[in-house]
Amino acid sequence: MNKLAIDHEYVSRRIIEFMRREVRNSGFEKVILGLSGGIDSSLVAFLAKEAFGKKNVHGVIMPYRTSSPKSEEDALKVAEAAKISWEKVEITNMVDSYFSFFPDASPLRKGNRMARERMCILYDLSARDRSLVMGTGNKTEMYLGYSTQYGDAACALLPIADLYKTQVWSLSEYLGVPKEVIEKKPSADLWEGQTDEGELGFSYHDADDILFELIDRKKDRNEVITLGFKSEVVDSILEKIKNSEFKRRMPKIAYIHDKAK
Ligand SMILES: Nc1ncnc2c1ncn2[C@@H]1O[C@H](COP(=O)(O)OP(=O)(O)OC[C@H]2O[C@@H]([n+]3cccc(C(=O)O)c3)[C@H](O)[C@@H]2O)[C@@H](O)[C@H]1O
Ligand SMILES: Nc1ncnc2c1ncn2[C@@H]1O[C@H](COP(=O)(O)OP(=O)(O)OP(=O)(O)O)[C@@H](O)[C@H]1O
Ligand SMILES: [Mg+2]
Numbered sequence: 001m002n003k004l005a006i007d008h009e010y011v012s013r014r015i016i017e018f019m020r021r022e023v024r025n026s027g028f029e030k031v032i033l034g035l036s037g038g039i040d041s042s043l044v045a046f047l048a049k050e051a052f053g054k055k056n057v058h059g060v061i062m063p064y065r066t067s068s069p070k071s072e073e074d075a076l077k078v079a080e081a082a083k084i085s086w087e088k089v090e091i092t093n094m095v096d097s098y099f100s101f102f103p104d105a106s107p108l109r110k111g112n113r114m115a116r117e118r119m120c121i122l123y124d125l126s127a128r129d130r131s132l133v134m135g136t137g138n139k140t141e142m143y144l145g146y147s148t149q150y151g152d153a154a155c156a157l158l159p160i161a162d163l164y165k166t167q168v169w170s171l172s173e174y175l176g177v178p179k180e181v182i183e184k185k186p187s188a189d190l191w192e193g194q195t196d197e198g199e200l201g202f203s204y205h206d207a208d209d210i211l212f213e214l215i216d217r218k219k220d221r222n223e224v225i226t227l228g229f230k231s232e233v234v235d236s237i238l239e240k241i242k243n244s245e246f247k248r249r250m251p252k253i254a255y256i257h258d259k260a261k
Contacts, residue, residue: 004208006167008174012047015159019051022157023132030131034118034152035059035086036189037074039181040136042082043168044159046175048134049082059086060125062118064095071189077178089125091117111190115151123154132156140165140207143215144237145244146200153247164208200240202233210237 023031031048035041041059048057059082061075072088079086094117099105105113122133135155137147142161147153160168165186172182186196186204197203210229213219214237221238225231 004164004166004212006163006170008171011163011167011171012050012175015047016051019048019134019157019159023052026132026156028130028132030056030058030129031134032058032060032122032126032129032131033134033136034122035061035075035079037061037071037076037078037181038184038186038189039168039172039177040138040141040160040186041075042078042177042181043172043175044134044136045078045082045084046172046177047159049084050175054083055085056131057082057084058125058129058131059084060118060122061086061088062091062121063088064090064114065092066192067189068187068192070184071187074178074181074184078181081176081178089121091121107191111188111194112148112151114190115148115188119151119154134159135161137161138163138165138168140204140211142248143211143244144200144207144240145247146196146240147247149247164211165204166208201236206233207237210234214238214241 019031023029029052031052033041033044033048035045045057045059059075059079061072061079063072076086091114095110095114098113099110102109125131126133133155135153135158137153137155137158138160139162141147163171169182187194188196188199200207206229210224210233213224213227219227221234224234
């Protein structure tokens, strides 16, 4: 049996219950999320629709001028399939205006600025609509630190962060997310031609298998390599986990008064 196999009915029920409970306990009824046309935001949109009903889920499509037109097409397809409301807010002017001060900025700086611009828009629209921002991070991205801190990682809740990427694919299939969204290569779409697997240097299938052994089965480096995984990939994953620890924590407070500890 595939060790990462999940009970789709059980997992989706747990996530839907979690979303309802947490959103309502916070005094909200509606949620908002960035719809990229990728699989993570599509799955969260489908789960949110089940949790809150189509009238209470709003998707925001936020292309930059270099974003792939296919991403926008897919995002629309997802909004239509889930029957949720959506709007489009172009981020080109805001991002380009900032980088007019720094014309030589690297693609990474530009990409992170785009992710943070989208966060600003989602938080602003959440105030307009009295809704909560849904995060779309999955377990693989969370452990690898593959997100922009205070950008796409900023949110009120993380409904799919206990699912590895390969589990996101299988749950999406179960919930009826459009096939072309499931089948395309994951991409942050922050610069032309970017793919997650190209930038990370290994496949999500390998990453998930290795992370499962390291995290869930608590195996150490050598034990994982003995299972047949390439040492370079295991080491790269271990390094990414270590270097991104700060993204999984709140900033440390310099406590002055003992009572505040
Ligand atoms: N130890 C530490 N403690 C506290 N803060 C620390 C730190 N080390 C760096 N930092 C801070 O963090 C910054 C670096 O982190 P960050 O700004 O997040 O940026 P960074 O991790 O350098 O880059 C983000 C990565 O995530 C990928 N990404 C981003 C957005 C979306 C997606 C996607 O899949 O859609 C993927 C992107 O392609 C890139 O590989 C540093 O500039 C520094 O300010
Ligand atoms: N063009 C965009 N419009 C709206 N939201 C976006 C856009 N690009 C990225 N986002 C937001 O940033 C999140 C992180 O992007 P990421 O690429 O990790 O996820 P995804 O696109 O949903 O799935 P995949 O990883 O398979 O591409 C998205 O889930 C989405 O909420
Ligand atoms: Mg994407």
